[in-house]
Amino acid sequence: MRFLSRRLIHAVLVLFGVSILTFLFTSLAPGDYFDEMRLNPQIAPETVVALRAQYQLDRPLPVRYARWLNSVVHGDLGYSFSYNSPVGPLLWVRARNTLFLTVTATLLSWGLALPLGVWSAERLGGLPDSLISWMMAGLMAVPDLALALGLLLFAARSGWFPTGGLASLGFESLSPINELRDLTLHMFLPVAVLVLTALPLLVRHVRAAMAGVLHAPFLRAAQGHGIPRRRLLYRYALPAAANPLISLFGFSIGALLSGSLLVEVVMSWPGIGPLLVEAILSRDLYVVVGGVLLSTLFLVVGNFVADVFLYWADPRIRAGPVAK
């Protein structure tokens, strides 16, 4: 329990640190939300000054941070200048969509990476291993953006998939089967981009971790006992190779999340990505801080889950440090 509570305290400290840095960097960047109004010939400079004062942008940075922190403690993430509404509900409704995309992509990429990595490690140096390695190297070389745009173009040309969004117009009037079909079709391209960009790293790590244990004496002994190959690989070898992979799992959630922000913008997926990009460009300070904080929270939770798995999988961690 001490291990987990220590991790929890670390998570809170990380969130606190991220909030300070995001607040600082966003505030220190030249210009603010109301600057664009200065270029509008129909708006007097006095109106811009009054609006900045109304939203307390004329106050010193520490004062603004303290006020924001106080409101966070009371469950309020601040107020969006552009939407004229609280940040929390704005983020939450989009965070669900981002989570939906990321969790699906995480499960699928691990679901593919594990068998591919194990198969590749089992045939280390052979033709299947070389083929997989070349394919993964090829995928790694393609930038996320190019892949997303290529798939979008394919969707537009073929007409097989929608070119963006989460659901069709009139989704509510579809039968449950058609709703599922519609959702799957809309998810296919963004999930495909996320999975294809995450896969190379995961497959290579699974392959490396498995290659390290496949020649271990306990596996040879198990093989000698006549245990079937598949059971040997997945029941005995994989758990032994699991430690670095569990840590990678936490990391992969963060990587998929940051990747999903870009994919969401390109593929018009209604997640945090488009909101965050727009907020950064328009200097909608509290939306930026809230969005970054929420993304960090996802990452921290992902790593926390990985730590819990590690705690469960590795008896050495459960036993704690041994005094020498």
Add this chain to the structure above:
Amino acid sequence: MRSRNASSQQCWMLLNLLLALAVGLAPVVIALAQQPAPHEDLLTLSGEAGRSGGRLVVSLRAEPKTLNPVLATDAPSREVIATMRADLVHINRATQLTEAALAKSVKVSPDGLQYTVTLRQGLRFSDGQPLDADDVLFTFRVYLDESVHSPQRDLLIVGGKPITVHKIDAQTLVFQFATPYGVGERVFDGLAILPRHLLEKPYQDGKLAQIGTLSTPANQWAGLGPFRLKEYVAGQRLILERNPYYWKTDTKGHRLPYLDELVFLFVPSSDAQVLRFQSGEADVISGLGAENFSVLSRQRRGYTMVDAGPGLEYNFLFFNLNDLDGKTAPEVARKQKWFREVKFRQAVSAAVDREAIVRLVYQGRGAALWGPVTPGNRRWVDAKVVHQPRSLDKARQLLREAGFTWTSGASGDSALIDAEGRPVEFSIVTSSSNADRTKMSTLIQDDLKQLGMRVQVVPLEFRSLIDRVMQTKEYDACVLGLVSFDADPNSDINVWLSNGGTHLWNPSQTHPATQWEGEIDRLMEEQLTATSYEQRKKLYDRVQEILAVFQPMIFLASPDILVGAKNTIGNFHPAVLEPYVLWNVEQLYLRNGAGNSGR
């Protein structure tokens, strides 16, 4: 049994009779509902009569931020709100002239100080509540309230004093101006009349900003526009439905709008917008760049692409002419000696190849500019402004006259030096998010290199750019663009007045820094109070001529308004004033009826 059968038969017969009656009367009932009630003073629009029904899907580059017209400042919000609101007097985007809207008539007093507005009778908001003079009175109270911080407030300050409004009776109001106002009834365009019955309490409680946000339930928001709120799905779409109380009809007497639904899809990138239009998921597209327009024009799969001609956007280069103290930016202050020299600015203007900018930046879909008024602004463009062709000889001559000479540079190129022997080097800042302006800056860099000037192009993030130009003033030169909201010169008056906040080369001056700026001030003030178009045109022409001589802004080019729509959309007549495509949304219709709504 017989009697039971008989009564059952009678029942069925009665039912059949009722059914037949219902079927027979249905068209009559529908027709009656379509017909204006006798007390309604509806406006009949000329033009092609269309068919009712269907759904139009439009893609927006960003989500609208609010539906509250008092507070909206972003373009997507304005575009959506324009379909949900109505004003007293409206500028027809096709003719660029005013026409009566909610006001049935506007009478101007002989001294030009009083506007008596009579409202149309029997009009109702989209929730069925009646419109009367109290709504208009309330609306102007809100817009003029300093604590509301409405961007429109500044438009309602005439001669330094706010417009005052008095109610005469339930349908009549008097607007009092402090001085005669040349803009006249155009001032009412775009000022949405607000539903007092919904907004008065939140306004009194100081909660107006929290009303009309995207999370406001549909039944708590109403307007006088052709559409009303139906559904908002965060990050995805906004669905508007037909306002059954809309106050315009077509030539056949059918109540507008024709469309049942108007759907705004949020598509955050321009390329994705094009793909959605290509794949048929969106029915219209606007604000296209020249490249995407060319691609779509080549393919033409069931849609029509229209080049509506130059809009009201004008792009320009200007030098930093601010009164710098020499300590904050000594390097800039030193270079200002060149920038303040009129012949230097004229030489730069003569060296810039505007035709090349139109050809290379806009692929020929734009117009070269020698003044702020684009060819798209037919009523105010000054034909007397000389369209000087590019001439490096003339530029060299002007520089020589200003005391500049040439020397052989380190790489063998000739370098321009000033009278003190310093090489002429400066940077042009521009917005990194606007690829067109970055290209323009690079072309200017190349043009000026031929004069021996060394120019660096510095693309900056947009808000950092504004901060540098308007706040810190640490820049040499800048390429920027402005889009006029209205064809009338008054919409940009703060660009030309020396005390204006957007007098970009030297904003918010307490006294005009130069004699010609003072002259522009005088002319602009004079045209503001002149009441005839001819007088105002003459004065504004003079302003354009002064700008062409003194070149505080070196005008470059204006892009064409490039739009597209499916062939099934009727009454599609794009304009060069915003909103380019949806300005006549009440008249847009689907030729195949409800054909597009099934998606």
